[in-house]
Structures are given as structure tokens and as C-alpha cells.
Amino acid sequence: MFSLQQLLGKSDKFFDLLDASADVARSSVELLVQLLSSNDPAKQMDEFVLTRRKEKRIAEQITEELCKTFVTPLEREDIEALSSALYKIPKTAEKFGERLLVGRSHLHGVDFAKQIKLLEQATGAVVSMVKLLRGGADLEKIKELNDRLQYFEGEADKLMMELLRELYHGKPDPVRCIIQRDLYELLEKVIDRCRDVGNVVFHIVLKNS
Numbered sequence: 001m002f003s004l005q006q007l008l009g010k011s012d013k014f015f016d017l018l019d020a021s022a023d024v025a026r027s028s029v030e031l032l033v034q035l036l037s038s039n040d041p042a043k044q045m046d047e048f049v050l051t052r053r054k055e056k057r058i059a060e061q062i063t064e065e066l067c068k069t070f071v072t073p074l075e076r077e078d079i080e081a082l083s084s085a086l087y088k089i090p091k092t093a094e095k096f097g098e099r100l101l102v103g104r105s106h107l108h109g110v111d112f113a114k115q116i117k118l119l120e121q122a123t124g125a126v127v128s129m130v131k132l133l134r135g136g137a138d139l140e141k142i143k144e145l146n147d148r149l150q151y152f153e154g155e156a157d158k159l160m161m162e163l164l165r166e167l168y169h170g171k172p173d174p175v176r177c178i179i180q181r182d183l184y185e186l187l188e189k190v191i192d193r194c195r196d197v198g199n200v201v202f203h204i205v206l207k208n209s
Helices: 004-008 012-036 041-068 076-106 113-132 139-168 174-208
Strands: none
Touching (some): 113 139
């Protein structure tokens, strides 16, 4: 039998879980950085799998808590939407790691530094936005961070086009060209996932302001 306290729930638990989910999303990008410089990429991929599973467990716990809790600090569909959006960041990062591992022999001299810098900035903004939800967030601050995410996403699009122009110039090796394009698109998609989280958070704050 559920107690009244269980039904009403403790609002902090949802913020704790969402904060943890955002932290795991940022950790997945840190793993990307390590993977790109690793001498043992297979071992790094094991870390990706563990990180994605951790994110999945958090998402499942959020779902379980929503089923058990009568009163939630945010609307249920908003909590679910944010949890789902956060989960997609490490999931997409893991896909990048898998493709990188498969095509590593064709990537000598390829530099992903610019994309990684954008990713680090984007996930930093994501963590800040999610943590600001606790106790009520300032709309202007959330809007500022969301605008930054939109900017990072736009910069990633521009970078993607520049890289594609370089790939298509001259007569590049077809296999190398396909692998690079695939990896560029996956990195861009991770940034898109960060932007999606920002949009969900902004929607939540705007609705509750």
C-alpha cells in the first residue's frame, strides 16, 4: 500500500534525476574527446556503453517515479519529454564512437577539434539549463542559454558545409569521404540533440512563467 508521502512524492527527486541525466549527457561528450585521442579505442567504447546504459537507467527511474507519484513539480509530459531528449545525447554520441572505431584506419589526419569544442559548449549549456529548473528558473537566463544553443547549432551547420566543400573538392578517396561525412553528420546530430533539450527546457519555463 502506498503512503500519502509516496503519492505526493518529494519534488527534489525529479530534479535530482534530471540533473544526473544532464551530467551523464555531458560525460558522453567528454568520452568523445578521450576516444579521439585514445590508443585503446575499444576500451573507450566500453565506457560509452556504460554511460548510455546509465542514462537509460535514469530515464527508466524517472518513468517509474512518475507512475508512483501523484503530484510532480513539473507537468508529467514535460518531465518525460526532457528525459527523452537528454537520453538521445549519449545515444547519438555512442553511435559516433562506433562509426569512428569501424573507420579509424581511413581517418589519419582528420581533425574534429572544432566540432568537439562546439559540443563541449553545447552540453555545458544543457547542464546549466536543466539545473536552473530546480526551484523555478529565470526566463531571461533560460532564454539566453537557449539562444546560445541555437547559435552553436547554427555554427555546427556552417562547419558541416565547410567540411563538405573540402571533401568534395578535388578527387578524394571515396571510402574516406563517406566515412568522414558520416562522422561529421553524427557530430552535428549530437549538437542538434543538445538544441532539442534547450527547446524543451525553454518551453517548460515559458509555460510556467
